[in-house]
Amino acid sequence: QVQLVESGGGLVQAGDSLRLSCAASGRTFNNYGMGWFRQAPGKEREFVAAISWSGDSMDYADSVKGRFTISRDNARNTVALQMNSLKPEDTAVYYCAATTLWQSTLLKDYYYWGQGTQVTVSS
Secondary structure, X not given: OEEEEEEXXXXXXXXXOEEEEEEEEEOOHHHOEEEEEEXXXXXXXXXXXXXXXXXXXXEEOOOOXXXXXXXXXXXXXXXXXXXXXXXXXXXXXXXXXXXXXXXXXXXXXXXXXXXXXXXXXXX
16 A cells, blocks of 8 residues: 655746655555646546656656656655646646556556645646
């Protein structure tokens, strides 16, 4: 069992930056691939970024590539999402998730989820 708690969401203006954090507790953190997903009102939850067990491999959705950076600190059991050049279309609830796979971009592969943190980007 893994418990995940996100933090760092908020209201920002277009072009601003925001850093989301996810604290994990429970089983060995570095045995899990980690991911960030988001869900906007009226839309399905979608993949944002993923990072492998050791943190040496990352993958991003095309919509955030070059603007967002995912990272992890296995010593502190945390994963972060640095979001730069934010756009109004980035507005969503952002979820941290864990998979037993090395790394995955697929929502169905993630078994453990946080409660989400709201990010709102005004134009």
